[in-house]
Amino acid sequence: MSTLEIKDLRASVETKEGRKQILNGVNLTIESNTTHAIMGPNGSGKSTLAYTLAGHPKYQVDGGEVLLDGQNLLEMTPDERARAGLFLAMQYPVEVPGVSMTNFLRTAVTAVQGKAPSIRTWTKELSEAMERLRMDPKFAQRSVNEGFSGGEKKRAEVLQLELLRPKFAILDETDSGLDVDALRIVSEGVNRAKENTGMGIMMVTHYTRILKYIKPDVVHVFAHGQVVETGGPELADVLEEEGYDKYLPEGTTESALA
Amino acid sequence: MTSSPEIAMPAADPKDPYAMPALMPSSADRAIRSFDYADFDIPTRKQEDFRYTPVERVEEFFQPFASSDDVTATVGMIDGSALPDTVTVRTASKEETGVPAVGEPADRIEAIEWAAAPSELVIDIRADTPTPVLVDVSGHGLDLAALHIVIVARPHVRADVVIEHTGSARLAEGVEVTAMQGSELSVTSVQEWNDDSKHVGGHRLRIGAEATLRHSVVTLGGDVVRLRMDQDFDGPHAKSDMLGIYFVGAGKHYEHRTMVVHNHPECMSRVIYKGALSGEHAHSTWVGNALIEPTAPGTDSYELNRNLVLTKGAIADSEPNLEIENGNIVGAGHASSVGRFDEEQLFYMESRGVPERQARKLVVHGFFKELVDQVGIPQIDDRIMATLDARLDESVAAPIAEKADDGTANNNENYAHNQEEN
Ligand SMILES: Nc1ncnc2c1ncn2[C@@H]1O[C@H](COP(=O)(O)OP(=O)(O)OP(=O)(O)O)[C@@H](O)[C@H]1O
Ligand SMILES: [Mg+2]
Numbered sequence: 078m079s080t081l082e083i084k085d086l087r088a089s090v091e092t093k094e095g096r097k098q099i100l101n102g103v104n105l106t107i108e109s110n111t112t113h114a115i116m117g118p119n120g121s122g123k124s125t126l127a128y129t130l131a132g133h134p135k136y137q138v139d140g141g142e143v144l145l146d147g148q149n150l151l152e153m154t155p156d157e158r159a160r161a162g163l164f165l166a167m168q169y170p171v172e173v174p175g176v177s178m179t180n181f182l183r184t185a186v187t188a189v190q191g192k193a194p195s196i197r198t199w200t201k202e203l204s205e206a207m208e209r210l211r212m213d214p215k216f217a218q219r220s221v222n223e224g225f226s227g228g229e230k231k232r233a234e235v236l237q238l239e240l241l242r243p244k245f246a247i248l249d250e251t252d253s254g255l256d257v258d259a260l261r262i263v264s265e266g267v268n269r270a271k272e273n274t275g276m277g278i279m280m281v282t283h284y285t286r287i288l289k290y291i292k293p294d295v296v297h298v299f300a301h302g303q304v305v306e307t308g309g310p311e312l313a314d315v316l317e318e319e320g321y322d323k324y325l326p327e328g329t330t331e332s333a334l335a
Numbered sequence: 336m337t338s339s340p341e342i343a344m345p346a347a348d349p350k351d352p353y354a355m356p357a358l359m360p361s362s363a364d365r366a367i368r369s370f371d372y373a374d375f376d377i378p379t380r381k382q383e384d385f386r387y388t389p390v391e392r393v394e395e396f397f398q399p400f401a402s403s404d405d406v407t408a409t410v411g412m413i414d415g416s417a418l419p420d421t422v423t424v425r426t427a428s429k430e431e432t433g434v435p436a437v438g439e440p441a442d443r444i445e446a447i448e449w450a451a452a453p454s455e456l457v458i459d460i461r462a463d464t465p466t467p468v469l470v471d472v473s474g475h476g477l478d479l480a481a482l483h484i485v486i487v488a489r490p491h492v493r494a495d496v497v498i499e500h501t502g503s504a505r506l507a508e509g510v511e512v513t514a515m516q517g518s519e520l521s522v523t524s525v526q527e528w529n530d531d532s533k534h535v536g537g538h539r540l541r542i543g544a545e546a547t548l549r550h551s552v553v554t555l556g557g558d559v560v561r562l563r564m565d566q567d568f569d570g571p572h573a574k575s576d577m578l579g580i581y582f583v584g585a586g587k588h589y590e591h592r593t594m595v596v597h598n599h600p601e602c603m604s605r606v607i608y609k610g611a612l613s614g615e616h617a618h619s620t621w622v623g624n625a626l627i628e629p630t631a632p633g634t635d636s637y638e639l640n641r642n643l644v645l646t647k648g649a650i651a652d653s654e655p656n657l658e659i660e661n662g663n664i665v666g667a668g669h670a671s672s673v674g675r676f677d678e679e680q681l682f683y684m685e686s687r688g689v690p691e692r693q694a695r696k697l698v699v700h701g702f703f704k705e706l707v708d709q710v711g712i713p714q715i716d717d718r719i720m721a722t723l724d725a726r727l728d729e730s731v732a733a734p735i736a737e738k739a740d741d742g743t744a745n746n747n748e749n750y751a752h753n754q755e756e757n
Contacts, residue, residue, distance in 0.1 A: 131682075131686045132682075132685075132686070133682055133686075134678060134682065135678075154685065154690075154691075155682060155685035155686045156685040156686075156687075156688050156689055156690045156691070158686075159685070159686055159687055159688035160688045164686075164687075165686050167683070167686075170683070171679045171680055171682075171683035172680075173680045173683065173684065173697075173698065174674070174701075175698060175701030175702045176684075176697045176698055176700075176701040177701065180697065180701070181684070181687075181689075181697065184689055184693065184697060185684075185687040185688050185689050188687075188688035188689050188690065188693070189687075189688035220701070221683075237687060241687065241688065
């Protein structure tokens with residue numbers, strides 16, 4: 078049983094116009110085996126929250142804490158956070174030319190598990206995991222994410238999620254850009270990972286359609302860099318009906334504010 | 336320019352200079368060739384061939400000097416075994432006739448080298464030699480030295496030669512390679528000099544009819560290394576592979592200039608140079624000249640240079656030049672790029688648990704591995720990869736290529752003269 082606690086997290090980014098505050102005191106606690114959906118307007122800071130948790134150097138933490146089972150994540154480098162059990166499936170996965178998927182995955186699994194998997198079981202595990210996600214085996218030989226379609230990149234993220242077996246997974250719009258079949262396949266991958274590991278999930282999404290496959294225990298509304306409302310799964314349906322207007326100052330959109 | 340009557344010479348299309356022969360008035364290959372250094376001006380950055388060269392750092396090689404004994408060259412087999420009787424090694428005087436050398440020096444540095452070298456080290460391979468021949472060139476001090484090596488593979492012979500440069504030296508070296516008709520020869524020149532070393536010179540290469548030469552240059556150490564490779568053919572249906580691998584650390588200048596001259600029909604050439612740069616003022620230059628003469632219908636030529644800039648403040652010059660004087664060719668292409676390993680790639684890999692140092696290693700290995708395999712000398716593969724790792728480790732403390740947070744890619748710091756894929 079693990080806990081990820083985010084307390085009053087504040088973060089900013091350096092822009093051409095100067096420093097810009099994006100996270101304005103985020104409070105959120107996620108336990109193992111629970112799924113939290115985070116929904117909110119464009120530009121409200123959801124990806125920034127995800128990146129800040131994972132340790133992206135672009136985002137400066139200005140206050141607050143993040144504890145994984147009491148360990149202060151904010152003092153760790155990104156790779157240390159991953160080894161502590163955090164995983165981020167990115168909204169826009171990065172291409173790494175020249176590094177093959179298979180070599181990268183093996184290196185990552187070795188780093189996270191602290192020892193290299195035996196060649197024989199590893200090859201089998203990888204090909205089975207890829208097959209379950211309906212990924213062509215040829216992808217293993219291709220460079221990491223290079224030339225992958227949007228949907229293929231998302232599958233590759235979930236493949237890593239399954240292989241790395243984190244304690245907590247942050248899924249940043251993993252459902253965006255997926256066709257109906259891919260949505261189901263990817264969701265099944267996430268559910269499998271959760272069943273196998275009992276991980277906690279923080280799932281950023283704009284659409285209720287994925288919530289049919291990955292059932293959230295809690296739904297949060299995220300606006301102007303904060304969690305502004307928390308409810309049960311039914312909150313997602315209300316948001317779908319009514320939008321985010323009531324969470325925004327009158328006559329503005331979040332993007333115009335930002 | 337005159338052309339043989341059977342070769343049609345249509346007019347060049349300015350929109351697509353590579354589709355049609357460009358009737359260019361002059362060519363690098365028609366520059367002066369001479370054994371007499373007085374025929375060449377002292378290099379300055381105003382000269383096309385020295386445009387990228389920090390001439391002040393190699394000016395000691397522009398004036399005649401008497402070669403010291405600070406550099407020694409010994410010939411053996413790469414596995415330590417005795418020289419087989421398929422290989423004859425001897426020291427020849429430069430006046431000796433009958434040494435099948437390739438041609439005259441192509442610049443002042445080569446002419447000075449020729450004048451300074453006391454003799455020629457001739458490696459004559461007369462029959463198939465499965466184990467690579469190793470020429471061990473060691474530097475024992477920084478007094479100027481000159482060395483001239485002649486390598487010959489007799490007709491239909493298969494052989495590999497590795498020239499290894501280690502230690503500390505200031506060396507002008509000339510290498511002449513002849514792959515006679517039907518032979519299959521590989522020559523690999525590895526530069527693993529200490530940081531205080533300088534190495535200039537040139538390789539002059541001639542490939543006979545139906546012969547294959549694989550010429551590789553691996554430059555991983557030294558302060559300044561500047562090598563030019565001039566290659567042409569001695570008959571039709573020959574193949575030239577010119578491979579290059581370099582890793583340039585802070586403050587170093589490594590320059591490789593390849594000149595491929597297609598002067599016979601239906602020959603094929605491939606030039607592939609790849610380099611990584613790391614550290615302040617790391618500087619690499621690749622200039623790839625390819626000339627397809629009217630006498631070379633059916634030519635298939637391609638050159639590629641890729642650079643991976645790992646940190647801020649490193650500069651990679653990359654310049655392919657094609658001159659096509661023959662409309663009847665199979666292909667002539669080039670590609671050149673300078674890419675950066677950036678913060679986003681590093682973060683992505685780190686976010687999967689991979690430590691920074693290992694992430695860089697993955698990228699650098701991925702960049703070079705295939706080319707190292709292509710060099711085709713298994714006895715040195717692992718060492719090349721290990722040296723690349725060591726060079727990388729030395730530079731890991733340096734800051735990373737790009738802080739993405741200012742939103743401006745620092746393209747000016749890492750510029751390419753040609754970033755198009757063709
Ligand atoms: N590196 C950056 N430089 C400048 N502005 C940034 C940077 N990163 C984020 N921002 C700004 O911070 C705000 C929050 O961005 P973020 O990507 O976190 O939003 P989001 O909630 O994930 O939006 P979406 O739903 O569109 O994915 C936006 O206004 C964005 O433009
Ligand atoms: Mg986002």
